[in-house]
Amino acid sequence: MTISKKNIVQINVESNFGSTGKICVNISDYLASHGNDPHIAHGPIHRDTNNSTYQIGTKFDYYLHILNTRIFDKHGLGSKKATKEFLKKLKNSKPDLIHLHNIHGYYINYELLFQFVKDTKIPVVWTLHDCWSFTGHCTHFEYIDCEKYKTACTKCPLTYTYPKSWLVDRSLKNFNQKKESFTGVKNLTLVPVSKWLATKVEQSFLSSYPIHTITNGIDINTFKPIQDSNYKREKGWEGLKLILGVASVWDKTKGWEDFIKIAPNLKEDERIILVGLSKQQIEILPKNIIGIERTDSKEELIELYSLADVFMNLTYADTYPTTNLEALACGTPVITYKTGGSVEEITDFNGVIVEQGNYIDAYKAFENMGNMFKKTHSQTIRNNAIKKFDKNFQLKKYDELYQSLLN
Numbered sequence: 079m080t081i082s083k084k085n086i087v088q089i090n091v092e093s094n095f096g097s098t099g100k101i102c103v104n105i106s107d108y109l110a111s112h113g114n115d116p117h118i119a120h121g122p123i124h125r126d127t128n129n130s131t132y133q134i135g136t137k138f139d140y141y142l143h144i145l146n147t148r149i150f151d152k153h154g155l156g157s158k159k160a161t162k163e164f165l166k167k168l169k170n171s172k173p174d175l176i177h178l179h180n181i182h183g184y185y186i187n188y189e190l191l192f193q194f195v196k197d198t199k200i201p202v203v204w205t206l207h208d209c210w211s212f213t214g215h216c217t218h219f220e221y222i223d224c225e226k227y228k229t230a231c232t233k234c235p236l237t238y239t240y241p242k243s244w245l246v247d248r249s250l251k252n253f254n255q256k257k258e259s260f261t262g263v264k265n266l267t268l269v270p271v272s273k274w275l276a277t278k279v280e281q282s283f284l285s286s287y288p289i290h291t292i293t294n295g296i297d298i299n300t301f302k303p304i305q306d307s308n309y310k311r312e313k314g315w316e317g318l319k320l321i322l323g324v325a326s327v328w329d330k331t332k333g334w335e336d337f338i339k340i341a342p343n344l345k346e347d348e349r350i351i352l353v354g355l356s357k358q359q360i361e362i363l364p365k366n367i368i369g370i371e372r373t374d375s376k377e378e379l380i381e382l383y384s385l386a387d388v389f390m391n392l393t394y395a396d397t398y399p400t401t402n403l404e405a406l407a408c409g410t411p412v413i414t415y416k417t418g419g420s421v422e423e424i425t426d427f428n429g430v431i432v433e434q435g436n437y438i439d440a441y442k443a444f445e446n447m448g449n450m451f452k453k454t455h456s457q458t459i460r461n462n463a464i465k466k467f468d469k470n471f472q473l474k475k476y477d478e479l480y481q482s483l484l485n
Contacts, residue, residue: 084175089178140185143156149245267289300380307381323390328352338364350390392415398418403423410452423466
């Protein structure tokens with residue numbers, strides 16, 4: 079970084095865990111390698127890392143915040159004591175720039191946080207990974223075709239989804255409180271992680287802020303095709319055509335039910351592999367679906383991406399899935415529903431886009447690809463991924479954005 083040593087603090091629900099937590103660590107590593115003083119503040123969900131980190135609140139605070147959400151639909155309005163303690167520490171550390179990521183997740187009070195930001199006038203970058211910042215409740219609304227976020231959220235049909243509320247629908251009050259807190263910040267730049275999300279932000283109450291889209295990146299040197307692996311033989315999958323699906327949590331919005339519906343159509347030599355399932359989900363799978371529990375082993379994921387004939391993403395709500403990028407980096411074509419930012423990197427030579435919910439067309443697309451598609455296009459798919467998805471491109475763009483704000 080060309081700027082002299084700067085104190086930059088990232089705030090996110092996770093650190094070194096999940097996609098956003100790993101993005102935080104990548105940014106922190108990059109900043110440190112360029113002579114800066116980076117820190118990550120996070121909730122109770124994290125993994126140890128060499129980075130300078132600070133945990134906001136305790137597990138007890140976390141569970142109280144969950145209870146406050148479940149009963150009163152007041153997500154992001156708990157954790158007052160934990161937030162005050164953190165902000166006192168943040169004020170004493172005198173950061174040059176604050177970089178927000180997910181401030182939902184039962185760990186911080188957004189009203190207190192944004193009042194601090196307004197009072198101190200510290201430059202803020204806010205990376206938006208979903209839609210929560212401008213809705214009265216949900217993180218995604220596309221799969222029910224809701225457009226209330228453009229005017230005011232009322233009578234939310236998604237209170238049963240994260241952040242789940244059992245009893246109360248407080249969506250209108252939440253919408254207005256967010257609008258009051260999140261608007262009027264003097265030096266705030268929004269960074270949606272996909273073009274699709276950027277268009278939604280432009281239609282929301284956040285539209286007056288500068289919007290600077292930076293898509294997610296991956297480690298291209300880690301996610302690459304594995305040649306001559308014994309993994310497929312060891313698993314007894316030789317001679318099979320394989321459809322791969324990967325998710326951290328499998329539910330209806332990730333296409334869990336649609337994969338089950340595809341199963342009866344599979345031929346004798348075809349199988350679906352789903353990674354990230356619970357033990358209960360694995361127990362009820364049909365015989366031609368292979369279930370694997372969530373794995374933190376990049377090596378195993380890369381083996382699976384490499385041996386699969388196609389990666390299938392039957393998502394009903396997604397901003398910009400890194401699983402698509404990882405599959406493409408391993409030379410594997412992607413079939414995805416026409417959902418959010420999931421389609422943004424799919425072209426005629428690296429995959430197929432089908433209408434949301436049409437799982438039969440998704441399966442037919444797999445059938446039509448034939449055995450030669452991956453063999454013919456794999457290196458081209460990989461080469462394109464190298465040019466577009468390298469995380470260093472993403473980090474450089476953040477570097478340039480920081481510099482423009484700090485200068």
